[in-house]
Amino acid sequence: MxxxxxxxxxxxxxxxxxxxxxxxxxxxxxxxxxxxxxxxxxLALSVLIRDYRREVCGECFGYEHGRDLRIREASVGFAFCSMGCWTLWKQRAGEVGVQAWTAVETLVRTRSKEDADMADVGLPRPGMGEIREAWEGVEVQAALIRIAREVERDAKAMNGVVQIGGSVMATKQHRRALQKALMQPISPEIMSFCLSGILWKHNNPQHWSRLLALADDDMPYLDSDNLIAFTSTYLHLLSILPLPLLPLVTPKTLFLLSSRDAHNAFGIRSLEDDGSEYFGYGCxxxxxxxxxxxxxxxxxxxxxxxxxxxxxxxxxxxxxxxxxxxxxxxxxxxxxxxxxxxxxxxxxxxxxxxxxxx
The missing domain is CATH 2.170.270.10 (SET domain)
Incomplete structure (x- = not known):
């Protein structure tokens, strides 16, 4: 090779x-x-565990021995150790990124605890056939959501059908698909994982090949529940992210992120006490x-x-x-x-x- x-x-x-x-x-x-x-x-992908979001800086991962950080930005779901870190974070995320994190945080805060808290343990790792079937199984709903999201705001309503440029594009069926997706259980950590990778690709397209060059795992999901959480997250992100990001929200991109992260992640830990505090991970x-x-x-x-x-x-x-x-x-x-x-x-x-x- x-x-x-x-x-x-x-x-x-x-x-x-x-x-x-x-x-x-x-x-x-x-x-x-x-x-x-x-x-x-x-850093191409990262997840800060939500239980630590108030104590660990979203930019530099600084940790003040369990004390809440001074600057909390509830709209995006992160806290920061200084105005400098908050400014750097916004610069890295970009305007679209800030909007995206705000959309994810808004959804998470309106829902109950993360799905992973209720996941079964010890289930077999899904094989390639099950993975392919799971992603193909959500594509019809995903296509309906894309149409619903891409409807222009100034489109004219005619007989319950929205028209764009003279073509019938969205019906109640499309909007119901979007609402159905938003009602599904959410997995905040997986949403953070996927969004961080999508934004890295959006903001650093010239470096995307670095991730592609890593060794991959064609069966990266821990169990069937983990696979379902990823396909559900795909529909959630399609439903809420800013329109400029939608071309990147694809099964191919999300699977690639999982397959490259599977054996290439580094833990984000406290810098003191032999790293006994585990805050999350990154690639x-x-x-x-x-x-x-x-x-x-x-x-x-x-x-x-x-x-x-x-x-x-x-x-x-x-x-x-x-x-x-x-x-x-x-x-x-x-x-x-x-x-x-x-x-x-x-x-x-x-x-x-x-x-x-x-």
Whole structure:
């Protein structure tokens, strides 16, 4: 498989295809300890758990030990540690993005608790056939919603039918499809996940190939309930997002976001206490090429929205550069506990030196 030009490059490292773990990062020269190897700021997808929205800055993910942040913007559903962060967030989101987050927050606040709180646990992961059937099953309703949304505001009503440019475009059937979608149970975290990716594509089309270049998972949904939550979210977003975003709200886009995020996400945690507070997660495409080791030679640290990767020791040319996917406390688990956790959360059997050596 040819490597994409969207893959990060540096004099310090190169990315190669391996026989055992897909693509991996290797030192292109000797790297002294504490050398900054890569600085990654391409956050493409992110979710802040709603329980932390009042305590964690929506821009820099700053956390003040559980205290509510000073600046709360209820209309968009986020809080900020400073006016500077609030301003930066608005600039990143853009005018359409602010409207989109406002629409999502308005819907969420009028409804009950998130669907995921009531989801069954331990259901089998849906296969490709079930996934295809689920997405195809909502397309008729989605088509009706698109017509209802795209009706111009100044269209003239005639005999219960709205006309656009002389063509019959929307009927009560179309509007009922939209209302039916809005009455379905909602999944706020999944809506946030999907909207963050849609806005990243809308605001950064030149960087979309970075996400496409990541390894994918063609069965990314945890269980059938998770798949249903995504198809329902698709209809919700079609029903409420600003019109300029509707061309991006497609099954293809939402599936792609899920398939690339499945094994490429980084946890957003507190910067103190070994990261014991888990606020959410995000996908930084350039950071996703570092493979895991329970005894890593590269240390990662988060500075606001940016991940920094530094050599944890002297590294020789040709060595694979590995980080750990484990939090501070998880690193102290036994080998069996670590391997079980990595298998459950990331889908691989760890074969690092720390796990295979006696």
């Amino acid at each position: 040819a490597l994409s030009t969207s893959i990060p490059t540096s004099p310090l490292f190169e990315i190669r295809q391996t026989a055992h773990s897909g693509r991996a990062v290797f030192a292109a020269q000797d790297i002294p300890a504490d050398t900054l190897i890569w600085r990654c700021d391409d 930084w495409p350039d950071a996703s090429y570092f493979n895991h080791s329970c005894g890593p030679n590269v240390e990662k640290s988060r500075d606001g929205r940016v991940w920094c990767f530094r050599a944890g020791r002297d590294i020789r040319k040709g060595e694979e550069l590995c980080i750990t996917y484990l939090s501070g406390q998880e690193r102290k688990l036994s080998r069996e506990q670590r391997m079980n956790m990595l298998k459950e959360n990331w889908g691989f059997d760890c074969a690092c030196l720390r796990c295979v050596e006696p």
